Amino acid sequence: MSWLSYCYKTYQNSVSEIGKQQPGKVPLLPVAHTTQQVNIEVELDKDGNFQYAGLLAQDQRTTIIPCTEESSARTSGMVPHPLVDKLQYIAADYPTFGGSKESGWPLYHKQLQAWCTSPYAHPAVCTVLHYLEKECLIADLVKANILFIDENGTLPTKWQGNKEDKPPILDTLTGSDQTKSFVRFRVDNVDLSRDTTVRESFIRFYETQLKDIDYCTVQGIKMPVSTLSPYKIRNPGDRAKLISSNDNTNYTYRGRFADAAQALSIGYETTQKAHSALRWLVSKQGVNTGDQTVLVWGTQNEAVPNVLGDTLDIAQEYNPLAGDDWDDFEEDTERLPADTQEEIARQFNRAILGYQHQLKDNSQTAVMILDSATPGRLSIRYYQELQGSKLLANIKDWHDTFQWQLEYRSVEEPTELGKKPKIKKVVFVGAPAPADIAKAAYGEKVDAKLKQATIERLIPCITNGERFPRDLMISAVDRATNSIGLDYWEQQKTQNIACALVRGYYHRNKKVDYPMNVDETIKDRNYLFGRILACAEQIERRALIQLGNENEKRLTNAERLRTAFALHPAATTLLLDKKLNPYLNRMKTRNGMDSQRYAMMQELLHKIGTENFTNKRLGELYLVGYADQMMDFKAENAEYKAKAKKQEE
Incomplete structure (x- = not known):
């Protein structure tokens, strides 16, 4: 579990980065917090009276929200987030407006009430609770033209009207069901999702709710331990977990341990900080x-x-x-x-x-x-x-x-x-x-x-x-x-x-070094054959250019026969030499460059020697010899062109 230890250390060393949000990046999260795409923001005064509601722009929707272990890992079960959540949970009048799913208000209300009656209660959160207990959230959002209702006074889950008249709320949702909108709050002009005192209030409250105490495998001390591992590691939609023990019927840990806790026990604070650091690092770099x-x-x-x-x-x-x-x-x-x-x-x-x-x-x-x-x-x-x-x-x-x-x-x-x-x-x-x-x-x-x-x-x-x-x-x-x-x-x-x-x-x-230019001291058969292939290719290429052939850009024989050359070097070399003779006889040997390259080709054949001039397949070093020689030829050609241009001037 050293990766957990390293991620935990990274978190502890980066506390100054906690909560800092950048577009397109996952922030380093406080303990007991996650991120959520929020659609609606509601403004309350300090007495809990509705003031204003607005839709959030795309770059404003990613919100850091408090969460429990269960809510951070929820899929289809009824598990509320502590403060920011969907209308299904936070709106007591959800059933009144025809909510199609089971209302989560009783569970949400009980959890938020526990926070607000604890020694760690935050006055702004208590203000939100006071407002929600009035059971008028959806009604206020309808009056503010944030949500829309049908002729029956209920929230439709699909828009049936003209496309150009589509309500703006639907542009903030991945689907067309407005009841899935998330709502966050401002109280007395303070954004609770960015208020560090609200975050600290929930963290201290939630610590008192964790009753399962055991040794943390990472830190080696007794502390509240985690039972559910966080996800969203590679991206916000990632459901894959690094640590999981929910399979108690197959062989995740059975046969070695009686229960999952015997296999591994990780402190809640440890796993929260380690996974948060890992998400942050993956997003950042x-x-x-x-x-x-x-x-x-x-x-x-x-x-x-x-x-x-x-x-x-x-x-x-x-x-x-x-x-x-x-x-x-x-x-x-x-x-x-x-x-x-x-x-x-x-x-x-x-x-x-x-x-x-x-x-x-x-x-x-x-x-x-x-x-x-x-x-x-x-x-x-x-x-x-x-x-x-x-x-x-x-x-x-x-x-x-x-x-x-x-x-x-x-x-x-x-x-x-x-x-x-x-x-x-x-x-x-x-x-x-x-x-x-x-x-x-x-x-x-x-x-x-x-x-x-x-x-x-x-x-x-x-x-x-x-x-x-x-x-x-x-x-x-x-x-x-x-x-x-x-x-x-x-x-x-x-x-x-x-x-x-x-x-x-x-x-x-x-432990052998090969340079990126021709090394005359290298006697390796493969390297020398590679240089020979480069000579044959360059002689024919220059011949095509000098003779003004209309097909001067066509493949040379050396290029076409490279595969055969690597498999049967001796036979293919003889064939290439034979095919070069007509070009050599007709070519203008300016400054003797072409005859020099043909002479080099013959000299390389002499270096190989009769004992190595065989059809034994070439090894990989032939390619280095070929590339080295071609780079030297290109440099020579460039120098020749530069001199010729200077003479013309």
């Missing part, structure tokens, strides 16, 4: 991929890098806090263009330095993966605790080790207000994102479950420095090899990522 949620956090609410992003994401995401001292890092006086490789690398290093300012050696961090097999059960698929400095070191090592020149990302360029943003391609050296690795290994349309499983396998490699799965690397290499049927952009993306994985795999698993 969790990353969702379908039903799967990946969460990394520090118990002191420190900023942590996005483990599911690539190097560009991390370079762009960190926003240093005001007051951070960057004097020791500002080695450049002139800012480089934002989309250059040098500037992206600089931004990445700056981001890592920024995280280092917060994630010290004594920082406690945790990595968690949540997933649900069924709608009601949530599982922790992976959980790891690390020192903050260790987590950051592992993440940085991932981005340094599994890096390659990636050419498939795009960013929006700043434009004038009101104009559609332009998309610009960005090339940078860095590590790919886990989701892109899954696509490289299994295709752009990879099955959602397979994608989630792949991400789950990659998280320990990123956050804990574990060995990289060889099968995943091989799958990406195979797709890069057999990419003839893919669009050009997907071919390049798959090859980029496959090379990053090969390079990272050899560094991490075998």
Whole structure:
């Protein structure tokens, strides 16, 4: 139960964040409170007289409300919330206006009355009770044109009139039943849902209602314990629970324990704070991929890098806090263009330095993966605790080790207000994102479950420095090899990522380093054959361009035969050499570049030697050799074009 302990610590260290609401985010909740979408707000004076009622706008509806253990977990049973609830519960005149369901007023009234007659009663809550006991809430809302009635004086559950005349209340509901509206209160111009004294009043009252005392497994002390685990962990509509023991007929705990309490006992305060912190963290910084949620956090609410992003994401995401001292890092006086490789690398290093300012050696961090097999059960698929400095070191090592020149990302360029943003391609050296690795290994349309499983396998490699799965690397290499049927952009993306994985795999698993440019000292057969393939492709490509062939953009023989080359390298090399001869005989060898590349191809064949010039299938290193040589050729071509242009001028 260490995850509960870490979440509890996070809550205790973040009390200043309790109750702060941001649009689209789940707030850190007080104990014995939950959130609810509320439709109507009623204003009362200090004597409990109705003053005003209004509909809440979309951004005002998320409301923090008091709740009991039972009401926070209610589904279809009659269990009232203590103060804010549906008309079915809080309106004593609900039956008078034709309410179709059983009235919850007696249960609601009894519970609210108990709070208001306790030593912890709050005067504003007592004012609400006094007003509701007048049994006129729905009548007042009808008079205020908030609710509408039919010719029989009852609340219809469906609107039968014209669409353009539809009452505004229906726009605030997910359905058309106005009796499901939630109501909150203001008393003497004070919003009770935001009043911290009201919250504290209910917490102290509810503590006296908890009679089941036992040892808390997490804190190791006796305290009121929880019998129902909270939900709404991944989102407000999430019904899945992490802890559950309501199945007393099957094998949840039977065979080992006589009852659920023997299996696990958690303090009410502990589980409330831990689950509230978990919800808050998931909403604030969790990353969702379908039903799967990946969460990394520090118990002191420190900023942590996005483990599911690539190097560009991390370079762009960190926003240093005001007051951070960057004097020791500002080695450049002139800012480089934002989309250059040098500037992206600089931004990445700056981001890592920024995280280092917060994630010290004594920082406690945790990595968690949540997933649900069924709608009601949530599982922790992976959980790891690390020192903050260790987590950051592992993440940085991932981005340094599994890096390659990636050419498939795009960013929006700043434009004038009101104009559609332009998309610009960005090339940078860095590590790919886990989701892109899954696509490289299994295709752009990879099955959602397979994608989630792949991400789950990659998280320990990123956050804990574990060995990289060889099968995943091989799958990406195979797709890069057999990419003839893919669009050009997907071919390049798959090859980029496959090379990053090969390079990272050899560094991490075998302690062997391969550079991102041609290394003449490498004598490995696979690497040399890869360079030969690049030579054959580049010679033919330049020949097509120089000869002015109308089909100069067609695939070269080297590209078409790549799969055969990987399976039968010797035979395919001889075939490629034969197909190159007509081009070499007809080609203009400007500056001898093309003849030099053909000579290089022959030299590489000599390095392989007759003993290795066989049809034994090539290993993954051939792709690195190919990519290294192609990058060198592209640099040479760019330099040649620049010189030619200068001469023409």
